[in-house]
Amino acid sequence: MPTDQEPTAEQIAEVRTAILKKLEAEPPAEPFHPNDLKRLKDSDLWISKLLKIYEFDLEKTNTRLWDNLIWRQSFGVNDITVNSLNQEFLNDGSIYAHNKDRDGKPLLIISMKKHSKSRNLDDLIRIIVYWVERLQQETNLDKITLFMDMTGSGLSNMDIDFIKANIGIFETKYPYVPNYIIVHELPFLLNAAFKIVKTFLPEEALRILRVTTKKDIDQYVDKDNCLKLWGGNDDYEYKFA
Template sequence: MASSIPQFQTLITVEEFRKLVNEHFEKQISEGQLYDARDIERFNTVDLYTLMFIQHGQFGTSFNQERALHVFNAAMSWRKRHNVYDISTDEFPAEYIDRQVVYFKNNDKYHHRLLHIIISKFNKGRENKDTVKRFLTYNFEQQVREYPGEKIVILFDMSGTGIGNLDYDLVKFLISSMQLLYPGLVAYILLFNMPFLLSAAWKLIRTWLASEADQFVKYANNKSVGDFIPPDQLPVKMGGTADDDN
């Protein structure tokens, strides 16, 4: 039910965490090889961005310092390797926008923006995986830049999806993005109309999630999706009253 949406905790102050990170990674930061200086500047100046790292994975009664430092290092070093700070729409063919496979539109009942991913429009084996991952990253990055500190819902529309649409490598990338690369960004994942024939595949996918991440995965069909998304924010094709056009 929607009432079971995970709640995030803040178990250390922004100032304390910045001090911890800058002291622990002093050598890496000063050398400027592992991290992008612009990412470090944002971490040190945008409180809501820093807070995303603090809240990520903190479900206990005390701050998990080892985990927080691991997530910071993994995210920042990945950003540097993939030049994420400079990502832009100029990198993508127009079809990536026109196909409406991945796009933001409307909000859930808690005012989280909805990132729609239309699984039936993916063609496993014919997609350029690196480009698709880069386009997903672009959408995550735009959210973090424009709405720092605000979480999103990844809405997997699995209506009409078959085995030929499900790419495990891309699913692994999304899970990695949620757990490491964009800490604190995802409020929860909503699987809409998952076909029975994919239930076995999803059982495998769930083994890739961290133990506590299971609470971030929600299921809905046409009858129950209203527990998460108001009708006026839901496309007509999903049982709502919102305009279906992106």
Template sequence: MATEATRNQLAVIENLDEKIKEVRQYIEEQYEKNKELYDESDMERIRNDDWTVERFIRRRKTLKESKEMLDNTLKFRHEMAMPRLKDDDFPEEFHKIGTIFCYCNDKQGNGMIYFRVRLHRKVKELEHDFKQFILYQVEKMDRITNGNGMAIVFDLKGTGLANLDMDMIWFLVSSLLNYYPIGINYILVYELPWLFQSAWNVIKGWLPTETRNKIKFCKEDEIFDYINRENLPMYLGGTCRINYHHVPKNSRTSMEIGQERGKTPKEINKYLKQFQPLLDEADEESKILLSEN
């Protein structure tokens, strides 16, 4: 597995077991002071999985910083309900459009996440929900890879100003850095339009040197240098027919979830209209993907 191969290449940390023990003790102390700020399932992972703690020790220069980073991560995860999220917590439209989704491994065995920026729409009413959806996809892949061996493709092909949401892009990148240390092996930026070059330069300027070195750029068939054709989505020229528009069982519509939260049909339809062309496109792509399965 990529996880084991990557970990075997990590530098040896002196007295690692003692440091893990010390970080665990600190987290337990914070937990006892404010149990309502933590999720019990996360605490169980801290208590029983060394790698969950070790990756934070490796991410920071001092043990004090590692403790604080892990503590902040646990509180953030609880605030965003990350340990408790399920597929059917999100509107079926989120899944169907396929703006962000987990997919097959690359050539090195890294689990892949794709973010099709062209399909993103900045809607204030959905901002929190979509941030949760982003985190949920990352969380799924992080668990599949056991905290290592993950990469993300920022697919910018066909992207225009209507899709440029610097806040959302930075949210995804910063979440990977701050809450999934030693989890991302590289970020592949595909078909960067000249319009976005200055924006990407801004984002790169926000990143530590180590992370900047993980950003790679490619166009057209260069993506096959990273991912085999049989594992690449068809819309990128691959032959894999796994449906990235699949709607999980028991998913509910935005109308159902919105009304449950006190929104009127008029309010919900106001922003849903923006997504109808994307839903129609998803239907067409799904037909192609399923036609020979």
């Protein structure tokens, strides 16, 4: 379980030095993106968050940070632009950021009612990564609450591969990011499918998982930050901006 204790300057420096030495001794086939290298060299925040989530295990932090740098380069994280995304998925309100939870963390909302298994999974994950990166830049690497809005969804919308990939991105690529994972208004007929989903969730995800209804959502998102659809006061309708 992550700790509230802060890493020391020596621990941060040790991770940074280890990564830079490995970079010199074993340069990757695809050079790491200059933006990521700059963040690695010039800022303590990224390393600090990884050290905390991995409970100051320096070896594990080094391994996961290296793997993350490789993934960011191969996935093209720094090169994702609005124009490079699937425009239908970007504009249809199936994945978007809006409002904050009670802890002041941004909500990344996935409207499962608008999802179907026929959608291209890679395109969807790129949309997720776009929003996570955008929110991370806007909040200086603050946490995000993943809000899975199940309102009005049915069996045709339930896509275990999509949910797995979604959770996997947060587990392995952005492990320090999730504040809560909220599953809102889960229909009764999807209970069995959701039980299957829970079996592959890591312990950390289960710890922050909350299943809510209109009756109790305001424990995590106050009424003014809740859409009317969720039982709140906000009549917002999504339009990409």
